[in-house]
Amino acid sequence: MAYAENILTLSYDFLKYLIPELSKFPRDQKFMLADRIQELTHDILDDLITAYYNWSVHATVQSSLRSRLGKLGGTNKSNRSGAGSSASNLALELF
Numbered sequence: 001m002a003y004a005e006n007i008l009t010l011s012y013d014f015l016k017y018l019i020p021e022l023s024k025f026p027r028d029q030k031f032m033l034a035d036r037i038q039e040l041t042h043d044i045l046d047d048l049i050t051a052y053y054n055w056s057v058h059a060t061v062q063s064s065l066r067s068r069l070g071k072l073g074g075t076n077k078s079n080r081s082g083a084g085s086s087a088s089n090l091a092l093e094l095f
Helices: 002-022 025-054 055-073 083-093
Strands: none
Touching: 002 025, 025 055
């Protein structure tokens, strides 16, 4: 469980770092791209918390995490070598 607690803490810390950085986006991208990135990262943290406290939905949350991390990292199912694949694999291995 130490790994799970660590990924929750790291995800939360990343979110605390990311939100002020997203506010620096240019105005024309802030309301579309930055909001989408923020929404995805909140959803990922929510999935991690759900998986941590409710192991009965572990498989469902794992597929949701894979999808959301792929969207955030710019990868798809056919190409797992993108930037998001290492983060996706790390998060999925820890749960």
